[in-house]
Amino acid sequence: MKRTTIAVMNTKGGVGKSTLVLALAETLTAIFNKTVLVIDSDAQASVSAMLMTSMRLHKLQSDATTIVDLLAASVLQQQKLEWQKFVIGGSSDIDDAQGLFLIPSDMQLTLFEREVSKESRHAALRATIKMLLDGVKPGYDYVFIDCPPGLSVLTEAWLREADFHISPTKPDYISVCGLEVFRRFKALNPEMGFAENLGVVVNLMDPNGAQDRDYDSWLRDRADNRCFTQPIHRSMALQHVTQFSPEGRSWLSKYPGAVGASIKAIALEVMDRVAAANAADADRAPDGEKETSAAAS
Numbered sequence: 001m002k003r004t005t006i007a008v009m010n011t012k013g014g015v016g017k018s019t020l021v022l023a024l025a026e027t028l029t030a031i032f033n034k035t036v037l038v039i040d041s042d043a044q045a046s047v048s049a050m051l052m053t054s055m056r057l058h059k060l061q062s063d064a065t066t067i068v069d070l071l072a073a074s075v076l077q078q079q080k081l082e083w084q085k086f087v088i089g090g091s092s093d094i095d096d097a098q099g100l101f102l103i104p105s106d107m108q109l110t111l112f113e114r115e116v117s118k119e120s121r122h123a124a125l126r127a128t129i130k131m132l133l134d135g136v137k138p139g140y141d142y143v144f145i146d147c148p149p150g151l152s153v154l155t156e157a158w159l160r161e162a163d164f165h166i167s168p169t170k171p172d173y174i175s176v177c178g179l180e181v182f183r184r185f186k187a188l189n190p191e192m193g194f195a196e197n198l199g200v201v202v203n204l205m206d207p208n209g210a211q212d213r214d215y216d217s218w219l220r221d222r223a224d225n226r227c228f229t230q231p232i233h234r235s236m237a238l239q240h241v242t243q244f245s246p247e248g249r250s251w252l253s254k255y256p257g258a259v260g261a262s263i264k265a266i267a268l269e270v271m272d273r274v275a276a277a278n279a280a281d282a283d284r285a286p287d288g289e290k291e292t293s294a295a296a297s
């Protein structure tokens, strides 16, 4: 199966994980005509709130149709995984983002994670995450998982089962340290598998700040960071994309000028890197499997 699932993760908070998930999902659907599923795995439900009105989100949460209900049914109540019931369309305030789908989140996610730990259901959680990703993969060109900061049991399950991870990072000391912690975490229990690093996105960059430029170079000098070529500058426009607009708007008005150009460049690089990884997989596959995977893609 083609590798297309991407956890967006950094142990550090406030580096633009949810904003990047939103911007990539909207750009891949509206500009590149792809289908994208966003899985909100943060109890704060940030990306869910960026994609709909709070009334609609409240209704979904009250109707028990969020990631919490999906996971609790499978992991704690051992029911069949019926993920289709939890995917909603028609989110996003962008007119031509019909290809964007979402599994929203809820504050109760924290309580769910406590139950998983209390009842030692870690293996069941990981099995459910694997089943969920295997289930959704054929239906979407890309699947993005918006992870909270830190390394919770749920985040670990995504990182072990997803195909790739992307880490948005601020060009500052604490964010560089956050990446280092993540790198060490990745090296633990290698037998359990881990997502491949698709790359680090340098976000919230002040192009005129000497210190930002130093940290940007520091990040880029480490080849295993695989920094995306295009940094994202700090801008009012990107700060505003997180505010859902009930009136609707065009992609161009939401991502104007230089912001739009940088998000488009990163979306293109994501597509290229995912395609290159899958092409490398196909090259490594034995001949019999090559034919099967060519037919499947």
Ligand SMILES: Nc1ncnc2c1ncn2[C@@H]1O[C@H](COP(=O)(O)OP(=O)(O)OP(=O)(O)O)[C@@H](O)[C@H]1O
Pocket (backbone or CB within 6 Å): 012, 013, 014, 015, 016, 017, 018, 019, 020, 042, 046, 147, 148, 149, 203, 204, 205, 232, 233, 234, 235, 236, 238, 239, 240, 242
């Ligand atoms: N390039 C940018 N320019 C200006 N503001 C930005 C940019 N990127 C993100 N922001 C703002 O920074 C704040 C944090 O962004 P976001 O919520 O995406 O970070 P996060 O890493 O998901 O945070 P958390 O760790 O809490 O989940 C938000 O107010 C967002 O609007």
Ligand SMILES: [Mg+2]
Pocket (backbone or CB within 6 Å): 017, 018, 019, 042, 046, 047, 146, 147, 148
């Ligand atoms: Mg977030």
